[in-house]
Amino acid sequence: MLLTENIKGKLVFYQMEGNATYVRDTGELASEVPTETMFELFDPHQNLSKAKFTYTWDLGNGEVIQGTEPVVRYHYSASGNYTLQLKLGVNVTEFAPLRNEVYSINLKVLDAIKHIEMKGPSDYEVSQDSSLAFHVDGSPPMWVCWRFLPQCMPDMMGGCTLNMLYENTLQLNHTFTSAGIHCLDISVRNDISKLQSSFSVTVKRSSDHVIFILSSAAILVATFSFIAVIACRPRHHNRSRVIF
Template sequence: MAPALWPCVSRILWLACLLPLAPAGVAAGLYELQLTTDSPVTTGAEVTITASLVASDNGSLVLPTNIHFYRFHWIHTPLLLTGKTDEAFSSTIRAVGNEPGDFPVSVWVTAANCWMCQPVARSLLVPSITELLVGNLVVTQNSSLPWPSSYLAKTVLKISFLLHDPSNFFKTASFLYSWDFGDGTQMVTGDAMVYYNYPIIGNFTVKLKVVAEWEQATLDAGKSITQKTGDFSASLKLHETLQGIQVSGPTQIESFQKMTVTLNFLGSPPLTVCWRLKHECLPLEEGECHPVPVANTAYNLTHVFRDPGDYCFSIRAENVISKTHQYHRIQVWPSSMQPAVFAFPCATIITMILALIMYVSLRNAHQKDVAEVADFDFSPMSDKNPEPPTGVKCCCQMCCGPFLLETPSEYLEVVREHHRLLPPLYKSVKTYTV
């Protein structure tokens, strides 16, 4: 009978041994480990690493309520373990690194009563250990700007150094701070915070060198001075707000005259300027005018008014940190002179009319002189008449006589001298007496 019962008893004992494995097998793949650390830290200071067991689907699974249900296993060599704290679903260790470098730390979770079971979750983290001080520079200002590392010039800046020392390793150290503001100004302080005002705009880099010293016990019961240093920097972009726009230009002008208005910007050179001519001084809406890039603090506007009336220049300027509006009224009067576009045709017409009048007058005078010459009775030229003129005078008289001679009588005299006498219309008949 006993040999027959032994297989049953052994099967029951085998199932009893498998019962502790059931939760781990079911939980495998349903959870994950999240690791956090406060590294980097300096050599000799404690680094803290925390592992938290969470549901892999963002918390939809309910974790067991038994705080002893899981166990966390750590591998942290060569870091020296200085402390360990376990909670229900998290574990935290504290370790010290005496050499600089990056050291991997791994952790996995198993069932509390089954060390050899498959891990529920595992993870890896690489904390950093350095020989230098760890910290960063923080720059603040009362007026915050929406651009990274951008601040207002001529406004006080607060620059602070924040030491990263989570384990309070430097609690007995004394610090010395050497500042370089990038504009030629340097100073040394014993305080980790300074106030500085940049008087000009531009890009600057603040540099800080920190020295920490403290006494440390030696192996021979003595004391020695230990020193650590660190170099830090921060980039700054200093801007100046637009305080306004000064407009220089006429307030009255005649139509069809070119007008120039000069804009002087009180502040950093704006990135864009736009303007529009209106009958009333109203601010410009977005997209109402075409922006023009401007790289200087002055800009000239030119415009020609064609219609008289009252107008207003609406001007908007903006840089990377601010914007401003300005207006300039101007009264346009009717022009006292006709525009050239109308004056030229009128002058052409008048010139043609005058030319026509002169042509008609000269033509009538010429016809009258010809008629008087035709009615004049020519007589033969005597031998005493002077010989015809020669050279230029002759040519001029022949070609331009009617126009250059002073009187008609002078013209007739030239005709007598240069034209042959007409032959008689009849021949003389001799008569003979018988």
Template sequence: MARAVWSRLGRILWLSCLLPWAPAGVAAGLYELNLTTDSPATTGAEVTISASLVAKDNSSLALPADTHLYRFHWIHTPLVLTGKTEKGLSSTIHVVGHVPGDFPVSVWVTAADCWMCQPVARGFVVLPITEFLVGDLVVTQNTSLPWPSSYLTKTVLKVSFLLHDPSNFLKTAVFLYSWDFGDGTQMVTEDSVVYYNYSIIGTFTVKLKVVAEWEEVKPDATKGVMQKTGDFSASLKLQDTLRGIQVLGPTLIQTFQKMTVTLNFLGSPPLTVCWRLKPECLPLEEGECHPVSVASTAYNLTHTFRDPGDYCFSIRAENVISKTHQYHRIQVWPSRIQPAVFAFPCATLITVMLAFIMYMTLRNATQQKDMVENPEPPSGVRCCCQMCCGPFLLETPSEYLEIVRENHGLLPPLYKSVKTYTV
């Protein structure tokens, strides 16, 4: 009986110990921490970190009404804590780093009376601390372009240095700015804002060196001059608007003659060039021709006209800033010699002539070979030749005389007798 009483009493005591932990146990997994910080910072400057307890489902889960049920716990070593404040379900600490590096800071939330209990939510952040100045180089221009880091030439640029010092660590410092605009121009100012005008197109890098000096009281009550520096840069792409297109080419040409037209772009090299031949000079519509990428300020168009008539080159060029149109009229006259009409007859005539020359050459070669191998003609041929042109084929003059006597007996002799006289 006594044992049962003690067992029941033990359960009651155990439940009473769990009552303070109930809110934390119920809230575990339902909340999360949002962390914000104003880092990065330079060594010696104060950094602020804030953590807020929020519900994971902001639309359906309400935060506890009693904010004293929870406590925030921070780990920030080796950063030095300079201040801590808690308000409602949020906590803020201020720390200082005296050496450069990346330092992790963690925080978790537990029940107010049980820091060993399971955390309701956890958070983690890394603070970058540097020994140099922290800031940004900002470039602006009145004319805004839709492409990042792209600006117009011959238009004033505003280049500003924005120091990042939320704790006012450098409020007593004196700054000196050394500028290099990348085109050979350098200057030194005491102002963090300068105005500059680029006259040529291209990609340039603006470089800035910042020096900050201030007096600081040392532990021995003496004053010393402290100094911090920082190097910053920004890349700029200077563009120029397309002021027009200069077209160099003939205005009169014959059919079947290759024509070349040169386009000179007055401005930055365009990204695309589009052209088309039309009966009239009208602007090109979107999708009317196929664009061609061009990386220089000149481009050549080539075309061969097959039909006579009046034509117009409609040209459109576009770069990252603007676009422009240009036109070029041309008259095409019929050619005096139509290649398509005479090409086939000429080719046929040349082929026939070559075939005839080859035939005659082969024939002569064959006849010469037969004469060398058979010097005596056949008997039938010889008889025929003797009847028709025998005198020309006789071997000796005596043979020729004998035949003449036989066939022409009535003819007078071919020679007369010579009379001799005695005186």
């Protein structure tokens, strides 16, 4: 609650996305989202029920809006830190002088997470240290929760790996233990938004593994061929003659 010497009230922030309305009471707003800020007067004894109010809203981005209603509608087009000030003019009676009260609040405007893009290849090999790169649109810091699903089979009981992201580039290190199609479930959130996405990658057996198998197979074939040749050779019996 914001306090002045004689007038008490608070600023309440609402943001509308589609059919949903969010109450932003932490001083953090999403950029490019329609915003409505309302001044709620605290006057339980109705001492100011007949007072006339004027509202001058300084959004901190060079825009100033004036009116006689305790609400203002706007949006911040860019992320950053802003100081919103409300200059409240109060005229209690017709003959009383106009009094001004100033309310001020520091706002942190963040870009909502709208897109996750996978960079680099989608083919990987078994038993190799793999690095997967992603670009995340949104204001850091962001929390990332990810997991791989072999053969894209759902895992209701499995958890995820949680990482903190302080930039827009995400690097995941993983070693695949089996070949086939693997699905990556990834969820990213910051203080004002959340986005979940899924990607599929193809994992093949490594070339070294294939060479080893072919080499082993060649050795086995050669061994069996040698055994077969030995087994199929005709046997010659030497007969010795004894001369008296």
